[in-house]
Amino acid sequence: MPGSDAPLPEGLIAGLYKADPARPVSGFDGASAFVARGVDAAEEFLAIESPAGMAPRALALKALANQPIPGLMAPLAHGPAKLPGRRPAYYVVTPSPPGQSLLGRSLPGRSLVPPSRAWSEAALLALVLRPVAAALERLAARGVTHRAIRPDNLFQAAPDEPVVLGPAWSTPPASRQPALYEPPYVAQCRASGRGEGGIAEDIYALGVVLIVLALGREPLADEEPEAIVRRKLALGSFAAIAAEERLPGELSGLVRAMLAEDPGQRPLPAELLDPVFARGRRAPHQFARRAPEPLVVGAHEAFLPRSLAHALAETPQVGIRLLRLGVVDRWLRRSLGDPALAQAVEQVTQRRARDATEGEERADALLLMRAVAVLDPLAPLAWRGISFWPDGLGPMLAEGDAASPIAEIIETEVLAAWAACRAGREPSAALSMEARRLRALAQRGGLGGGLKRLGYFLNPLMSCRSPLIGEQIAVTIPALLTALDGSAAEPDRRRDPPMDAEIAAFILARAPGGLEADLTRLAPSSEVLEKALVPLRVFAALQVSTRAGPLPRLGRWLATQAEPLLGSWKERSRRKTMQEQLSALAERGDLAAMLKVVEDPSARARDAEGLKEAERTLRGIDDELARIASGAPLRAEKARQLGQEIAAGAGLAALSLTLVMMAFG
Amino acid sequence: MSRQSAAVASDSLGKPAAPPRSYAWLQGLLCGVAATLVPGPALLTAFLLAPGLLSLLLDQKPGKPMARAVLLAGLAASVHPIGSIWAGGGGIGAALDMLGNPAVLGVAWLTGAGGWLVSELAPLFLRVGMDGAAAARAARLRAERTRLVEAWDLEPRAEADQAGEANPS
Numbered sequence: 001m002p003g004s005d006a007p008l009p010e011g012l013i014a015g016l017y018k019a020d021p022a023r024p025v026s027g028f029d030g031a032s033a034f035v036a037r038g039v040d041a042a043e044e045f046l047a048i049e050s051p052a053g054m055a056p057r058a059l060a061l062k063a064l065a066n067q068p069i070p071g072l073m074a075p076l077a078h079g080p081a082k083l084p085g086r087r088p089a090y091y092v093v094t095p096s097p098p099g100q101s102l103l104g105r106s107l108p109g110r111s112l113v114p115p116s117r118a119w120s121e122a123a124l125l126a127l128v129l130r131p132v133a134a135a136l137e138r139l140a141a142r143g144v145t146h147r148a149i150r151p152d153n154l155f156q157a158a159p160d161e162p163v164v165l166g167p168a169w170s171t172p173p174a175s176r177q178p179a180l181y182e183p184p185y186v187a188q189c190r191a192s193g194r195g196e197g198g199i200a201e202d203i204y205a206l207g208v209v210l211i212v213l214a215l216g217r218e219p220l221a222d223e224e225p226e227a228i229v230r231r232k233l234a235l236g237s238f239a240a241i242a243a244e245e246r247l248p249g250e251l252s253g254l255v256r257a258m259l260a261e262d263p264g265q266r267p268l269p270a271e272l273l274d275p276v277f278a279r280g281r282r283a284p285h286q287f288a289r290r291a292p293e294p295l296v297v298g299a300h301e302a303f304l305p306r307s308l309a310h311a312l313a314e315t316p317q318v319g320i321r322l323l324r325l326g327v328v329d330r331w332l333r334r335s336l337g338d339p340a341l342a343q344a345v346e347q348v349t350q351r352r353a354r355d356a357t358e359g360e361e362r363a364d365a366l367l368l369m370r371a372v373a374v375l376d377p378l379a380p381l382a383w384r385g386i387s388f389w390p391d392g393l394g395p396m397l398a399e400g401d402a403a404s405p406i407a408e409i410i411e412t413e414v415l416a417a418w419a420a421c422r423a424g425r426e427p428s429a430a431l432s433m434e435a436r437r438l439r440a441l442a443q444r445g446g447l448g449g450g451l452k453r454l455g456y457f458l459n460p461l462m463s464c465r466s467p468l469i470g471e472q473i474a475v476t477i478p479a480l481l482t483a484l485d486g487s488a489a490e491p492d493r494r495r496d497p498p499m500d501a502e503i504a505a506f507i508l509a510r511a512p513g514g515l516e517a518d519l520t521r522l523a524p525s526s527e528v529l530e531k532a533l534v535p536l537r538v539f540a541a542l543q544v545s546t547r548a549g550p551l552p553r554l555g556r557w558l559a560t561q562a563e564p565l566l567g568s569w570k571e572r573s574r575r576k577t578m579q580e581q582l583s584a585l586a587e588r589g590d591l592a593a594m595l596k597v598v599e600d601p602s603a604r605a606r607d608a609e610g611l612k613e614a615e616r617t618l619r620g621i622d623d624e625l626a627r628i629a630s631g632a633p634l635r636a637e638k639a640r641q642l643g644q645e646i647a648a649g650a651g652l653a654a655l656s657l658t659l660v661m662m663a664f665g
Numbered sequence: 666m667s668r669q670s671a672a673v674a675s676d677s678l679g680k681p682a683a684p685p686r687s688y689a690w691l692q693g694l695l696c697g698v699a700a701t702l703v704p705g706p707a708l709l710t711a712f713l714l715a716p717g718l719l720s721l722l723l724d725q726k727p728g729k730p731m732a733r734a735v736l737l738a739g740l741a742a743s744v745h746p747i748g749s750i751w752a753g754g755g756g757i758g759a760a761l762d763m764l765g766n767p768a769v770l771g772v773a774w775l776t777g778a779g780g781w782l783v784s785e786l787a788p789l790f791l792r793v794g795m796d797g798a799a800a801a802r803a804a805r806l807r808a809e810r811t812r813l814v815e816a817w818d819l820e821p822r823a824e825a826d827q828a829g830e831a832n833p834s
Binding site: 570571572573610611614615617618621622624625628629631632635636638639640641642643644646647648650651652654655657658659662 | 728730731733734735736737738740741742744745748776780783784786787788789790791792794795796799802803806807809810813814815816817818819
């Protein structure tokens with residue numbers, strides 16, 4: 001139920017839940033959270049605020065709408081809300097956690113669970129593995145991942161109760177996951193660019209959770225995230241985390257399988273539900289050739305291709321130099337003893353010459369990106385020091401993160417080039433189509449084009465970020481219209497047009513087609529008339545198509561901005577009439593009717609024809625006035641001639657009268 | 666076309682200008698015949714139409730409009746006395762008697778003066794009237810112009826209009 005076209009009622013989320021800002025619950029999913037109650041029930045729920053600059057997970061929220069999943073704090077509702085004393089924000093409502101988190105987070109009125117006890121194998125399998133695997137299976141069936149499985153997001157009502165998976169819906173996938181709980185190919189990405197991933201990443205996180213609970217502590221707790229990634233790449237995840245630990249019984253084999261480096265080799269959730277299978281599961285043998293001598297890349301020492309790929313991605317300038325000098329392929333051939341891989345890297349290096357026609361820097365970036373993909377097919381896309389997964393582009397744009405590299409990635413269709421290098425790990429054709437689609441979207445110019453539009457397109461629940469709506473939240477077109485109507489209450493706002501690049505981008509991404517031509521034509525350099533007419537045309541179309549109610553304040557705002565439009569009409573009386581009509585229609589909030597007034601083609605034609613007629617008449621008047629001004633001598637001569645004729649005529653008349661009188665005696 | 670203008674026209678054709686033809690001899694002949702045959706009416710006519718005849722000499726305008734008006738007016742007042750003397754035999758004595766009557770001579774001459782006055786005043790009144798009509802028309806046009814300019818936001822008043830306003834006649 002995203003968005004609402006009515007002004008936000010205080011504290012009410014999606015019209016169903018009322019959050020209480022006086023009862024905060026700290027730290028859920030890394031965001032502010034509050035106790036909420038249903039409007040018609042006394043039951044308590046949890047309302048989690050989506051942090052500013054982050055878009056909620058639209059796909060997951062849509063897939064899980066009204067579908068409660070046992071063992072999971074699934075979203076019940078979501079929408080913008082204005083809690084008393086707080087700024088408007090987007091909230092996701094979930095069931096209340098059944099108790100403490102496994103790391104002992106507190107909830108008001110509930111007792112603490114000792115956070116540091118080590119769990120038995122039986123308890124882990126019965127209370128953690130099976131319930132979480134069951135929830136993951138249901139999530140997978142809906143095409144959704146969780147991506148926030150960690151001890152502080154697992155809740156337990158009592159020590160002998162199965163755990164419940166916490167919420168993971170108000171922030172980008174895995175954006176709050178510590179490096180320990182994510183595979184290295186995810187942990188090395190930017191937090192916002194980790195992407196939805198697959199259920200295999202959830203299995204990996206669950207495997208790490210099992211280790212942590214079995215040990216009663218977090219291994220590598222003192223290590224920096226970057227050091228954890230390097231360690232996992234160098235040793236393999238299981239060895240990096242648990243090689244020096246003693247895990248109970250059969251758990252070691254199970255967890256080793258869950259932490260397999262290749263996500264395709266990890267067990268599926270359904271397989272984990274069978275305890276026999278779960279206990280007997282063994283990880284496939286993983287052999288990675290290790291070089292006797294490392295290749296030093298900046299501060300990194302790489303013994304394995306995967307470590308080398310990571311080192312190149314982290315230090316792109318050094319990596320590019322090594323690649324272009326042939327140091328990498330020589331090391332692969334001579335030290336690692338992998339001529340096939342060396343040849344693949346050499347081909348990538350040779351290909352750079354072709355790419356150089358479009359710029360040296362871009363060719364270097366492409367070289368590095370391809371080399372990383374060839375060296376480690378599991379690695380994320382690496383571009384100019386940024387690593388991310390393609391479906392993480394949306395959240396990265398929402399955060400305003402790395403806009404310049406992203407623009408280059410879109411423009412160069414880097415996604416397609418990356419997919420082509422990954423040796424069948426990614427459906428290349430699908431990513432190529434996606435790359436072309438994103439490029440086409442970003443290339444459309446005009447107001448609101450480019451990355452802004454793409455950001456809204458890739459983040460369906462991202463609120464419009466126009467300063468024209470202030471702090472209001474608008475994730476749908478009706479909500480935007482309502483927010484603008486609210487903003488128009490401030491007279492200062494009406495000095496500027498109710499349309500800026502953010503609003504145009506938002507409309508382009510959210511509204512059905514038909515408005516693109518108008519908005520694309522609108523640019524900062526557009527003529528004054530266009531700038532006045534296009535907003536009215538667009539908002540009128542949106543009001544009609546979304547069946548939004550009256551928008552009187554927005555109407556007045558648009559009427560104020562329509563002055564240049566009225567000025568384009570030539571007949572003053574018509575302008576005055578139109579002004580009166582516009583004012584009256586603005587008061588009614590009927591934007592479509594306002595548009596009809598200023599955009600009446602037949603009236604416009606009559607106005608133009610009237611102007612021509614007036615100009616013709618004016619020219620005639622000027623000619624006649626000129627003739628009058630210069631006609632004095634002519635009139636004098638005419639008066640003289642006529643006067644003389646009159647005098648002669650009078651004399652003749654008198655003579656005739658006399659003769660007649662004489663004739664008749 | 667006046668004689669002078671005819672001469673100019675001839676010049677413009679490159680031919681030698683013909684000298685203006687004079688009919689004074691014919692007028693003199695007619696006067697002589699009249700004085701011989703009907704001396705009384707001729708004398709009376711000459712005196713009664715003296716202002717008109719004098720104006721014929723003085724009026725140098727083409728067509729002699731002033732003289733024409735004076736003569737026609739004087740003739741209207743002279744018809745009755747001349748008819749009376751013609752009916753009575755037309756002697757010089759009767760003509761002198763009639764000329765001795767100041768009413769006859771005064772009426773004829775005053776009527777001639779009236780013809781002169783009309784010929785002078787009619788053009789003047791007509792010009793005043795025509796200028797007035799032109800000014801009124803110019804005022805109506807300026808008002809219409811102002812209305813059009815204001816109604817359609819056209820350009821400021823043209824120079825022609827300003828000139829017309831400054832000097833409508």
